[in-house]
Amino acid sequence: YYLHSLLLLILLVSSALNLFAQSNIQVLDLNEKRFQETIQKFPNLLNKNDWIILKQKVKSEVNSDKLDRALEYSKKALILAENLKDKLLVARSLHLLGDSYQLLEKLEIALSYYEKSFEIYTTLENSDATRIEAGYLMNDWASLYTDPYFNNEQKELVEGLKLLYFPFEMTNINQTAEFEDLKYLTYLKIGKAFGVSGHFISQIFWLEKLDSISTNSQNEATKIQRNFELHFELQKAYRRIGNYEKSFMSLTALNDFSKKQSHTGNQIKYLRELADFYGDISAFQKINPVINQALEKADKTTFQFGNLYTFKVLKLLKQGNFKEAKSELKNIEILEKKGSKFNQLDLAVIRAVIFWYEGDNEQSKKQFLLADKSFVEYNSTWRSKLFILYWKSVILLLQKDYKKLKTINSEYLSLALEHNSKDSLPLIYLNLAKAEIGLGNLEQAKKVIAQASLLIDTKRTVSSAEISVGVVEILFEVYQLQTDLHLADNKIAEAFQSSESLKGRWLNEKIAGNPLKQKVFLDPKLKSEIFDVTIQILKNPKDEQLFAKLSELEKKAIFYESRSNQQNKEFSNSSKNLLSELEKSPIDNKTAVVSYTFTNDRKLVAFVWQRGKEFEVKQLLITKEEVDNLVKGIQERIKNLIFFKNEGQQIYDKLLKPLNLQAKHLIIIPDKGLWKIPFQALSEDGKTYLIENKTVS
Numbered sequence: 001y002y003l004h005s006l007l008l009l010i011l012l013v014s015s016a017l018n019l020f021a022q023s024n025i026q027v028l029d030l031n032e033k034r035f036q037e038t039i040q041k042f043p044n045l046l047n048k049n050d051w052i053i054l055k056q057k058v059k060s061e062v063n064s065d066k067l068d069r070a071l072e073y074s075k076k077a078l079i080l081a082e083n084l085k086d087k088l089l090v091a092r093s094l095h096l097l098g099d100s101y102q103l104l105e106k107l108e109i110a111l112s113y114y115e116k117s118f119e120i121y122t123t124l125e126n127s128d129a130t131r132i133e134a135g136y137l138m139n140d141w142a143s144l145y146t147d148p149y150f151n152n153e154q155k156e157l158v159e160g161l162k163l164l165y166f167p168f169e170m171t172n173i174n175q176t177a178e179f180e181d182l183k184y185l186t187y188l189k190i191g192k193a194f195g196v197s198g199h200f201i202s203q204i205f206w207l208e209k210l211d212s213i214s215t216n217s218q219n220e221a222t223k224i225q226r227n228f229e230l231h232f233e234l235q236k237a238y239r240r241i242g243n244y245e246k247s248f249m250s251l252t253a254l255n256d257f258s259k260k261q262s263h264t265g266n267q268i269k270y271l272r273e274l275a276d277f278y279g280d281i282s283a284f285q286k287i288n289p290v291i292n293q294a295l296e297k298a299d300k301t302t303f304q305f306g307n308l309y310t311f312k313v314l315k316l317l318k319q320g321n322f323k324e325a326k327s328e329l330k331n332i333e334i335l336e337k338k339g340s341k342f343n344q345l346d347l348a349v350i351r352a353v354i355f356w357y358e359g360d361n362e363q364s365k366k367q368f369l370l371a372d373k374s375f376v377e378y379n380s381t382w383r384s385k386l387f388i389l390y391w392k393s394v395i396l397l398l399q400k401d402y403k404k405l406k407t408i409n410s411e412y413l414s415l416a417l418e419h420n421s422k423d424s425l426p427l428i429y430l431n432l433a434k435a436e437i438g439l440g441n442l443e444q445a446k447k448v449i450a451q452a453s454l455l456i457d458t459k460r461t462v463s464s465a466e467i468s469v470g471v472v473e474i475l476f477e478v479y480q481l482q483t484d485l486h487l488a489d490n491k492i493a494e495a496f497q498s499s500e501s502l503k504g505r506w507l508n509e510k511i512a513g514n515p516l517k518q519k520v521f522l523d524p525k526l527k528s529e530i531f532d533v534t535i536q537i538l539k540n541p542k543d544e545q546l547f548a549k550l551s552e553l554e555k556k557a558i559f560y561e562s563r564s565n566q567q568n569k570e571f572s573n574s575s576k577n578l579l580s581e582l583e584k585s586p587i588d589n590k591t592a593v594v595s596y597t598f599t600n601d602r603k604l605v606a607f608v609w610q611r612g613k614e615f616e617v618k619q620l621l622i623t624k625e626e627v628d629n630l631v632k633g634i635q636e637r638i639k640n641l642i643f644f645k646n647e648g649q650q651i652y653d654k655l656l657k658p659l660n661l662q663a664k665h666l667i668i669i670p671d672k673g674l675w676k677i678p679f680q681a682l683s684e685d686g687k688t689y690l691i692e693n694k695t696v697s
Contacts, residue, residue, distance in 0.1 A: 043079055051080050051089055058096055062103065063263040065304035071100040088130075091120035095137050105381075107144055114141040128178060135167035135182045139189050146193035157197050161541035164190050168538060184213045184226055192233055194534060197547075200240040201554040202534050205527055207234050221261070228257040228266055235273060239280055251277060264297045268304060271297075272311070279315070287315050300335065306342035309335070313350050322357040329354060345374040345384055349391050356395050368392060382419050386412065390424075393431050402438030405431060426452055426474045433481050434600065442485060449485070452478045476502060480600040487605070492617050493579055496607045499597040500578055503671060526557040582609055592663035594656075596671045598624050604671075608659055622654050624672070630654075631673045638678070648683035652690065656682065665695040 035057050038050040054077040061070035074096045081089035094117035101110035114137065121134040145160030164186060171183035191206030210230050235250035251274055258266040271294035278286040291312040298305035309332055316325040329350055336342055352367035371388050389412040396405040409431045416424040429452035436445035452474075479502040486495035530553050537546045582593065589611040596606050602624040607617050622630075630651065637647070655677070656666075668679050680691040690696055 042076060043083060046080050046083070048084065048086070048089065051077055051084070051093075054080065055092070055096060058100065060263075062100075063261075063265045064299060065265055065268075065302040066299070067100065067103050067303060071097075071104065074100040087120055088124060091117045091124070091137075092133070094120070095133075095140065098137075099140055102140070102144060105378075111141075111144055114144075128174070131170060132179065132182050135170055135186065138163045138166050139182075139185055142189055142193070146189065146196050157193065158541040160193050161190075161538055164193060165538045180213060181222070181226070184210060185229075187213065188226075188229055188233065190534075190538065191237075195233070195237055195240070199534075199547075199550055199554060200237050201557050202530055202550060203237045204234070204241070205531055206534070207237065209531075224257050224260050225266075228254060228261070231257065232269065232273070235277070239277065244277075244281055247277060265304070268294045268297050268308070272308065275311070275315075284315075284319055288312065291315070300338075300340050303341050303343075306340055307346075309340075310342060310346040310350065314346070317350065317353050322354065325350070326354050326357075345371050345378070345388070348374060349388060353391055353395065356398075361399075364395065382415060383421075385415060386421065386424060389415070390427075397431065397434060400438060402435045406435035406439065409435065426478070430474055430477055430481070433478075437481070437484065437488075442488060445481070446485060449478055449481055477600060480598070483597060484599050484601075487599070487617065492607070492615060495617065496595065496615070497578055499607065499671075500595065500669075503597070503669070523557045526553055529553060530557060579609070579615060583611075587611060587667075588665075590663055591665040591667060592659075592661050593667045593669070594659065594661070595669040596655075596674050598671055606655075606659055608661070610663060618659060620655065620658055627673050631676045634678070635676060645683040645689065646686045648681050648689065649686040651677065652682040652684055655679075656690075657684075663694075665697070666690075667697045 035053050038046065038053045041050070054073050058070045058073045058077065061067070061073065074093070077096055078090065078093035081093040094113045098110045098113035098117060101107075101113060117137055118134065118141070121130060121137065124130045142160040142163040145157055145163070167182055167186040168190065171179045171186060187206055187210055191203045194200075194206065195203035207230060231250045231254040235247045235254060238244070238247035238250060251270070254270045254273065258270045261267075271290050275287045275290045275294075278284070278290065291308060294308050295305065295312070298308055309328070313325050313328045313332070316322075316328065329347075332340075332342060332347065348367045348371035352364045352371065355361075355364040355367060368388070368391075375384055375388065389408055392408050393405060393412065396402075396408060409428050412424070413428045413432070415421075416428060429448055433445045433448040433452065436442070436448060479498060483495050483498040483502065486492075486498055530550065533546060533550045533553060537543065537550065540546065587593070591610070593609040594606055595609075596604060598604055604620045604622050604624070604627065605617055606620060607615070609615050634647075634651075655674075656679075666679070670677065670679075680689065680696045682690045684690060684693065
């Protein structure tokens with residue numbers, strides 16, 4: 001029935017667009033005085049102008065993130081439309097209610113209202129105005145399936161693309177100015193849909209086409225909103241392919257358009273995206289100030305405020321800042337009593353992590369059960385389930401409960417694969433490898449590590465496509481695990497080789513791999529071919545072969561500005577046997593090469609090479625956390641010019657004394673925080689500096 005109606009709507013093309021329909025696509029300013037007059041009369045003696053006032057009030061409440069009130073006025077608009085016995089207004093009111101329920105994440109209810117609205121549109125006069133309004137309806141309807149935070153199953157993406165094909169085909173048949181705004185919005189939604197399915201190159205191509213499409217709206221506010229929506233999607237898409245430079249440019253445009261709007265809703269959205277951007281490039285110190293700025297702008301009675309606050313606390317937990325997170329949780333509980341609204345699933349997870357930190361495992365388990373219960377009760381999206389599984393994994397790993405860690409991450413992996421959540425996979429494989437190592441299944445751990453490496457270790461002249469800087473950090477952990485496995489097999493030479501390769505890659509990323517400077521390009525020759533395939537997918541979204549073809553084309557379409565090949569060889573040429581290279585070197589037998597490396601369980605080991613002696617590895621009685629604290633204290637004392645020899649002796653006793661070195665020349669290869677330790681200023685006896693008795697390189 002729907003398909004027949006859609007084809008009928010497409011085939012019958014008219015030419016006029018009435019002015020009242022045009023108001024349906026514009027963002028109008030609300031006359032508050034006129035609204036109060038309408039409410040006082042409601043539900044009697046009202047007319048079509050009063051309906052327009054109610055619609056404007058709904059949009060105003062949405063912009064202010066007062067979603068419950070937006071729903072209330074949407075219901076009033078429907079009552080008024082039914083009282084007036086105006087079928088067009090009823091269809092619009094049902095559409096409005098669908099939008100309100102979608103924003104409240106009540107997706108099944110939203111779907112029912114969209115369907116009812118569409119049924120009425122199929123019975124109305126078949127004019128351009130009606131078809132355009134139906135096109136806007138289908139864009140919003142498709143969002144139920146193509147929004148990354150809403151769609152619950154990958155197969156639903158097919159439904160979203162089927163819905164978007166109608167307005168796409170209609171706006172291509174009708175090239176008049178009246179259809180331009182609908183075309184603009186449809187291309188935006190199609191791009192978003194391909195992004196949800198993991199085809200970020202296609203998403204960018206569709207979004208970039210919007211440069212040649214102009215919205216026909218005479219309302220300046222609508223034009224600004226359309227541009228905001230475009231750059232909101234673009235900055236995320238560029239991030240997903242590793243083009244942080246272009247992402248930041250779109251973020252800047254996003255900020256400019258948000259400032260041109262009278263409401264603060266989009267300014268807050270911009271700040272939230274900026275915080276995510278800083279997280280992706282590992283600029284963690286910049287996140288909290290941005291979130292605090294967003295919180296200052298947000299209305300404390302809205303869900304937006306609550307979501308921002310829990311986002312802030314979760315970032316603190318990810319950084320291991322448990323004390324500050326606990327303090328912020330207390331603030332949340334105070335705000336909740338005063339009327340602020342918070343996602344109960346988020347709060348349950350936050351409490352679970354904090355209870356675990358305080359050593360109360362029973363309360364932690366109870367809070368995770370509450371989170372699971374909330375997931376079911378509120379029909380939450382699959383992303384919420386990933387969120388719960390992520391934090392369960394964090395705690396199980398710290399508890400070293402490897403059996404449960406394996407079980408949880410097996411579920412985590414199935415869910416991520418089902419929904420094409422690519423950025424989740426490296427961490428899941430890493431957790432599974434750690435679980436297998438903890439359970440003593442070293443051969444299985446090697447297989448899982450190989451899967452993780454295959455997934456994210458592309459040519460290291462550039463960062464991998466479709467992964468964030470955070471995922472690159474995971475890559476380093478994968479290499480650390482390889483080193484650990486070699487040590488477990490007592491393959492010291494292989495462990496040394498893996499460790500030095502890891503440090504070379506790490507240095508390369510830090511020195512040559514600034515993500516904001518890296519140039520990422522899309523091949524213009526493949527652009528039209530990719531676009532043609534995506535149109536074929538729109539016509540037949542069930543064709544899996546078309547999606548496979550698209551994936552192959554996208555792999556060929558992305559390329560990067562290469563770094564110097566020689567530079568990369570110098571940093572990380574794992575093809576050379578490092579021990580053989582040391583034997584060939586002019587280093588004499590009075591020199592010791594000491595290479596430190598942290599294992600994945602955050603312990604410190606030292607590889608020691610001396611000519612004519614057995615190559616050995618020694619584990620030191622100091623952890624990464626202890627080294628980090630040591631370094632912090634050293635930096636403060638050096639800044640204040642109060643670093644004494646006895647302090648140097650304490651550090652010497654931890655890092656060099658256990659190695660029992662008699663060599664006169666020490667070549668030190670630090671790892672991570674150890675680079676900040678002044679080895680020359682250490683002391684063997686608390687009386688003289690190391691540099692006074694030995695040569696230190």
